[in-house]
Structures are given as C-alpha cells and as structure tokens.
Amino acid sequence: MIDKIIELAVEEDFGLGDITTDNIFGPTYLIKAVFVAKDDMVVCGGEVAKAVFGYVDSSIKFKMLRKEGEYIKKDTKLAEVSGPALGVLKGERPALNFMQRMSGIATMSFELNKIAKKYKVMLVDTRKSLPGMRKFDKYAVRVGGAKNHRMSLSDSVMIKDNHIAACGGIEKAVKLIKSKIGHTPKIEVETTNLKEVKEALKSGADIIMLDNMSISDILKAKALINGKAIIEVSGGVNRNNLEEYCKTGIDVISMGALTHSVPAKDISMLVSEIKR
Numbered sequence: 001m002i003d004k005i006i007e008l009a010v011e012e013d014f015g016l017g018d019i020t021t022d023n024i025f026g027p028t029y030l031i032k033a034v035f036v037a038k039d040d041m042v043v044c045g046g047e048v049a050k051a052v053f054g055y056v057d058s059s060i061k062f063k064m065l066r067k068e069g070e071y072i073k074k075d076t077k078l079a080e081v082s083g084p085a086l087g088v089l090k091g092e093r094p095a096l097n098f099m100q101r102m103s104g105i106a107t108m109s110f111e112l113n114k115i116a117k118k119y120k121v122m123l124v125d126t127r128k129s130l131p132g133m134r135k136f137d138k139y140a141v142r143v144g145g146a147k148n149h150r151m152s153l154s155d156s157v158m159i160k161d162n163h164i165a166a167c168g169g170i171e172k173a174v175k176l177i178k179s180k181i182g183h184t185p186k187i188e189v190e191t192t193n194l195k196e197v198k199e200a201l202k203s204g205a206d207i208i209m210l211d212n213m214s215i216s217d218i219l220k221a222k223a224l225i226n227g228k229a230i231i232e233v234s235g236g237v238n239r240n241n242l243e244e245y246c247k248t249g250i251d252v253i254s255m256g257a258l259t260h261s262v263p264a265k266d267i268s269m270l271v272s273e274i275k276r
Contacts, residue, residue: 005132006051009094021089029085032273033092035078035099038266042110043070043078044143045102048136049095057087069143071110078267085274092269100264101133102140108262109144112242112255116146119246121253124149126234128256137259149254157181158188158209170196174203188232197221201228210250211235218248 035049046064053060060083066072078099081088109123116123123146129137138148150156159173167173170189177187188207189200194217200208201224210221212235225231232252237245245253 002048002135003051003055005136006048006055006094006098008132009097010052010055010091013094014090018086018090021086025085025089026276027084027086028276030083030273030275031085031088031271032080032082033088033269033271034080035096036268036270037072037074037076037078038268040073040107041071041103041265042106042144043068043072043103044106044140045099045136046079048098048102049079052095052098053081053083053087053091056091057084059083060087060091069106081269096267096269097264098136100267101130101262102136102143103265103267104262105137105140105259106144107265109141109146109258111144112239112258113145115242116246116253119243119249121246122147122251123258124252124254125258126254126256126260127152128260130259141258146258156188157185158190159205160190161192164190170199170205171203174200174205178204191221193217194220194224197224201225205229207232207252209234209254215244215248218245218250222248222250 043066046068050062053062060081062079062081064079065077113123125138125141125146126149134151138151141148157177159177164170164173167176174187174189186206188209189205190209190211191197191200192211197208207230208225209232210218213221218233222231230252231250232254233245233250234254237253237255238257
C-alpha cells in the first residue's frame with residue numbers, strides 16, 4: 001500500500017514527462033544536492049523520500065543526515081541525494097511533499113504532546129487524515145510522540161450518534177454490539193451530555209467519549225464515571241485551550257487537528273554539484 005501511494009504521487013507529478021528537465025539534461029548528467037530545513041521542525045519522512053527516489057531511479061543515492069524524530073533548527077541540512085539529474089530532479093517534488101507534510105504533523109504532535117504529558121494525558125489523533133495518506137499521517141503522529149486512535153473502522157468499536165439513533169439509544173446499541181462481537185474488543189461510546197454519560201456508564205462501556213462538552217460538564221462527567229471507564233475528550237480542543245482540558249484529569253484527548261489542518265514544514269533541495 002505504501003509503494004502504491006509513492007507510485008501514485010510520482011506518476012501524478014510526471015504527467016507525460018518532465019518537459020523542462022528532459023530538454024536540458026541528458027542521461028550523462030549527474031547531480032549532488034542537499035535537503036535543507038527552512039523551518040524549525042521534527043524530522044519525519046526520510047525513508048519515504050528515499051523510497052521516492054528509489055522508485056524513480058534505483059541508482060540514486062539518498063542519505064539522511066538527521067535522525068527520524070530529531071528536533072532541528074532552521075537551515076539545518078537534512079539529507080544528501082546524488083545520481084542522474086533526470087531522476088533526481090523528477091523525484092525532488094514528490095519526496096519533498098511527503099517530508100514536508102510528515103514533518104509538519106510530527107512537529108505539531110511533538111509540541112502539543114509536551115503539554116499533555118505534563119498532566120499524564122494521552123494525546124491521540126483521529127481518522128481526519130488526508131485521503132490515501134493515513135498510514136503516513138499516523139506514522140508522523142507517533143514520530144512526534146503522540147499516539148494513534150483507530151487506523152480504520154475495523155480496529156475497535158466506537159458507537160457514535162448515528163449508531164445510537166439507529167438503535168434507539170445507547171444501552172440498546174451497546175447490547176446489540178455485545179451480542180455480535182467477541183469479548184476482547186473494547187467498546188467506546190460517544191456522548192454529548194451528562195444524561196448520555198449516565199446511560200453509557202450503565203451500559204458497561206469501556207471508554208466514554210465526551211464530545212464537544214464544556215470544561216464544567218467534563219468535570220461533572222468525570223465525577224459520575226469515577227474511574228469506571230476510560231474518559232476521552234474530543235471536539236473543540238486546540239493548541240490554545242489544550243492545557244485547560246488536560247487540567248481536568250481525563251485520560252485521553254483526541255485531536256483531529258494533529259492531521260487534518262497541519263501546516264507543512266518548509267524544506268528545500270539545493271543542488272551543490274552538476275557534472276557530465
């Protein structure tokens with residue numbers, strides 16, 4: 001699947017061929033270049049960039065100069081790449097696109113997880129990822145120090161508002177699920193008010209999600225649950241108010257912002273040598 005994503009990215013950028021590079025460089029031209037960080041960042045995606053160049057031309061050499069997960073400053077050299085100009089220049093943009101997005105996610109995860117760790121709260125992502133890029137997005141979250149929620153719908157049970165409406169209530173939804181699955185998967189229930197929290201607790205839910213609740217209601221829900229289920233908070237949490245939510249003493253905070261709207265980090269490829 002990862003190879004397929006890389007193949008699609010490269011083919012998307014190639015189109016019918018590189019009309020510029022193909023008409024300037026011949027097959028004997030060789031290039032050496034460096035990847036340089038233009039922002040402070042957590043390094044992520046080096047192996048993906050290497051795979052991109054390998055797909056374009058197996059003779060291209062790509063070497064990371066910084067470790068995956070390392071925090072670096074602006075103007076730091078990240079990697080070296082060398083090989084036929086026709087291949088290096090064609091692989092440049094897809095390789096940079098992957099590293100820039102993944103480093104942006106890893107950096108955001110690193111910065112926000114530092115806040116959550118102070119309060120022993122687990123910070124996790126959601127399924128709000130770029131279509132087709134979920135494995136890369138969630139990998140970048142882990143590189144940044146945060147954790148993954150569900151990778152796909154098959155990973156665990158999460159009973160949400162539409163499921164509850166279809167079943168006629170939380171207790172009925174949980175009862176139905178328990179009758180259909182084995183004993184090992186945990187059951188998570190999404191709640192939006194204290195009445196639903198009580199119902200989820202009565203149903204025997206393992207994880208109770210407090211969705212878009214106020215700090216005041218979160219504290220009331222925490223007192224109701226009283227350790228009988230894992231408490232996850234989601235919705236409305238951002239960089240500016242994360243610490244306030246962490247101070248409530250809940251167990252998990254899930255943030256779609258870790259993947260769905262993270263700005264990419266700026267990385268450039270600078271040619272240091274060209275020869276025939």
